[in-house]
Amino acid sequence: MTSSYTQREILETLRMAELEHFDVRTVTMGISLLDCAHEDPREAARRVYEKLTRHAAALPRTVGEVADSFGIRVANRRIAVSPVALVATRPEPESYLAIAREIDRAAAEMGFDFVGGYSALVHAGFTRADEALLASVPAALSATARLCSSVNAGSSRTGLNMDAVLKVARLLKETAYLTREQGSIGCAKFVVFANAVEDNPFMAGAFHGVGLPEVVIHVGVSGPGVVCEAIRRAGPCDLRELAEVVKRASFKITRVGELIGREVASRLQLPFGVVDLSLAPTPVLGDSVGEVLEAMGLERTGACGSTAALALLTDAVKKGGAMATSAVGGLSGAFIPVSEDAAMIAAVEEGVLSLEKLEAMTSVCSVGLDMVAVPGDTPEETLAGFIADELMIGVVNHKTTAVRVIPAHGKRVGEKVSFGGLLGDAPVQALRTLSCSGFVRRGGQIPAPVTALRN
Amino acid sequence: MDREALAYRISEILLNRLRPEPPRAVVEAVVADLVRLLERQPAGPEPAAPPPRLAVLTVLGRNRKGIVHAFSEVLAEHGVDIVDINQTLVHGNFAMMMVVDPSGADVDLAGLKALLKPRAEALGVGVFLQYEDLLRAVNRV
Numbered sequence: 129m130t131s132s133y134t135q136r137e138i139l140e141t142l143r144m145a146e147l148e149h150f151d152v153r154t155v156t157m158g159i160s161l162l163d164c165a166h167e168d169p170r171e172a173a174r175r176v177y178e179k180l181t182r183h184a185a186a187l188p189r190t191v192g193e194v195a196d197s198f199g200i201r202v203a204n205r206r207i208a209v210s211p212v213a214l215v216a217t218r219p220e221p222e223s224y225l226a227i228a229r230e231i232d233r234a235a236a237e238m239g240f241d242f243v244g245g246y247s248a249l250v251h252a253g254f255t256r257a258d259e260a261l262l263a264s265v266p267a268a269l270s271a272t273a274r275l276c277s278s279v280n281a282g283s284s285r286t287g288l289n290m291d292a293v294l295k296v297a298r299l300l301k302e303t304a305y306l307t308r309e310q311g312s313i314g315c316a317k318f319v320v321f322a323n324a325v326e327d328n329p330f331m332a333g334a335f336h337g338v339g340l341p342e343v344v345i346h347v348g349v350s351g352p353g354v355v356c357e358a359i360r361r362a363g364p365c366d367l368r369e370l371a372e373v374v375k376r377a378s379f380k381i382t383r384v385g386e387l388i389g390r391e392v393a394s395r396l397q398l399p400f401g402v403v404d405l406s407l408a409p410t411p412v413l414g415d416s417v418g419e420v421l422e423a424m425g426l427e428r429t430g431a432c433g434s435t436a437a438l439a440l441l442t443d444a445v446k447k448g449g450a451m452a453t454s455a456v457g458g459l460s461g462a463f464i465p466v467s468e469d470a471a472m473i474a475a476v477e478e479g480v481l482s483l484e485k486l487e488a489m490t491s492v493c494s495v496g497l498d499m500v501a502v503p504g505d506t507p508e509e510t511l512a513g514f515i516a517d518e519l520m521i522g523v524v525n526h527k528t529t530a531v532r533v534i535p536a537h538g539k540r541v542g543e544k545v546s547f548g549g550l551l552g553d554a555p556v557q558a559l560r561t562l563s564c565s566g567f568v569r570r571g572g573q574i575p576a577p578v579t580a581l582r583n
Numbered sequence: 584m585d586r587e588a589l590a591y592r593i594s595e596i597l598l599n600r601l602r603p604e605p606p607r608a609v610v611e612a613v614v615a616d617l618v619r620l621l622e623r624q625p626a627g628p629e630p631a632a633p634p635p636r637l638a639v640l641t642v643l644g645r646n647r648k649g650i651v652h653a654f655s656e657v658l659a660e661h662g663v664d665i666v667d668i669n670q671t672l673v674h675g676n677f678a679m680m681m682v683v684d685p686s687g688a689d690v691d692l693a694g695l696k697a698l699l700k701p702r703a704e705a706l707g708v709g710v711f712l713q714y715e716d717l718l719r720a721v722n723r724v
Contacts, residue, residue, distance in 0.1 A: 133639070135671055137722045138680045142641055142711055144721075197692045199713040383720035451724075 149353030169223030244334030347389030378448030402457025405449030418471025430481030461494020513564035644708025
């Protein structure tokens with residue numbers, strides 16, 4: 129009989145779903161906005177609103193029904209749109225601001241918490257539209273609640289656009305100021321990338337790449353809790369066995385994600401895109417990547433051995449996930465956002481996880497310096513140097529890296545900014561105060577590494 | 584091949600193979616019979632009906648009388664077929680796992696869940712109902 133599952137299999141699957149904080153982190157609908165272009169920005173914005181509501185309105189209910197029929201929670205439903213700077217219209221900041229408002233209105237009416245894609249891809253220079261959109265980001269992020277914005281400032285093929293990094297540092301300071309009443313929350317909805325991926329379902333960096341179909345369904349899985357429990361149950365095994373334990377857990381998590389994603393796509397009669405195999409923490413206790421590292425044997429995240437442990441974890445997650453689905457995509461690895469991870473917050477507050485150690489860890493995780501708060505009086509050049517360091521790790525190593533940093537207006541080291549919900553609380557961390565102005569102010573492009581010449 | 588082309592092809596074969604050459608009228612009559620016969624046959628094997636989508640019903644809690652009855656009664660009332668049933672007792676804790684076929688039921692899966700829930704609450708046990716695909720996805724390579 130096809131249905132002969134053992135009692136153990138059935139009970140283990142139930143335990144994963146019911147007890148170990150397992151959820152599918154996000155089902156994200158990618159929607160192309162390229163056909164919304166119009167020389168009159170009001171008409172372009174109207175088309176954007178119309179297209180979003182036409183395609184995405186059925187998503188929340190369908191996801192709810194699918195989740196219920198499998199007994200699996202789906203934490204978020206989101207939308208990723210084409211990089212808005214590619215929606216051709218009159219290249220002025222006000223034009224893009226009008227589109228930002230309509231995206232936010234559509235999201236609010238349909239009950240989405242975040243829409244990603246208020247983005248510009250400027251790794252090798254700016255178009256007039258890119259410049260207009262970047263100039264509008266602070267106003268857009270402070271005037272909307274659900275819009276997420278991103279910039280791709282570098283790639284392994286083109287090197288790093290330092291002018292873009294400087295613009296980003298400036299817009300972050302301005303956004304922090306404009307949203308100062310809410311802990312500079314605008315900056316939590318903005319991320320700067322090197323090697324940004326086109327099919328990332330996670331916020332704040334999601335956008336719908338130009339090589340993708342008109343509309344597509346992606347899934348982002350999560351499950352640090354499941355991995356953590358598996359490691360605890362495995363007991364004092366050696367590291368090869370530990371990797372095996374993580375791989376098995378990752379396999380199961382990924383299979384569930386793919387099942388849910390394909391079912392949603394099929395009910396909506398849309399193509400299925402990718403499963404992003406990322407361990408994504410939330411501030412809830414027991415749903416933390418830091419806790420996984422600690423279950424592996426670190427006293428605290430940030431201890432010596434943290435980078436090695438994270439490397440093992442990220443690699444094993446990928447291997448288990450790659451066996452489970454042939455539709456791997458997005459960022460796929462482990463996220464280490466400080467404010468969204470209870471164990472990371474604790475490590476920072478105890479003074480054992482510095483930004484430098486975090487930077488080292490990002491060279492082996494899937495994203496980068498994520499949800500870190502720094503003092504509000506950090507000069508924009510220092511912020512630019514901080515971002516450039518992280519992005520060059522990605523450029524040189526052919527991987528995605530990103531920075532989501534909050535220069536918390538009016539806050540000093542040791543204070544805390546609270547965003548609430550999934551974004552959590554970020555302790556303000558010390559950033560080196562030595563000047564890098566002479567370097568970053570040179571501007572221009574850091575050339576691509578020689579390893580870019582692969583053809 | 585349409586009907587006319589098929590008839591033409593069969594006639595050709597008969598005329599080529601049969602020696603001495605049979606009268607054309609006889610060949611045409613034989614072919615007409617054959618074509619009628621073929622038309623009464625289904626075009627190919629009947630497409631197999633997709634296998635029913637099964638679901639797994641799990642009940643967990645302290646053992647007490649009437650648990651199996653309470654849930655199987657709801658299933659029977661609403662036309663849900665029990666494909667497989669398995670129960671176990673560990674230190675007085677009861678676990679029952681049923682594989683069920685809800686395809687002939689008069690309610691959908693969400694409706695069935697809503698019907699089972701009050702029974703579980705009355706007995707003080709937990710009930711879970713999920714499509715079987717989940718178990719296959721997680722436990723089978």
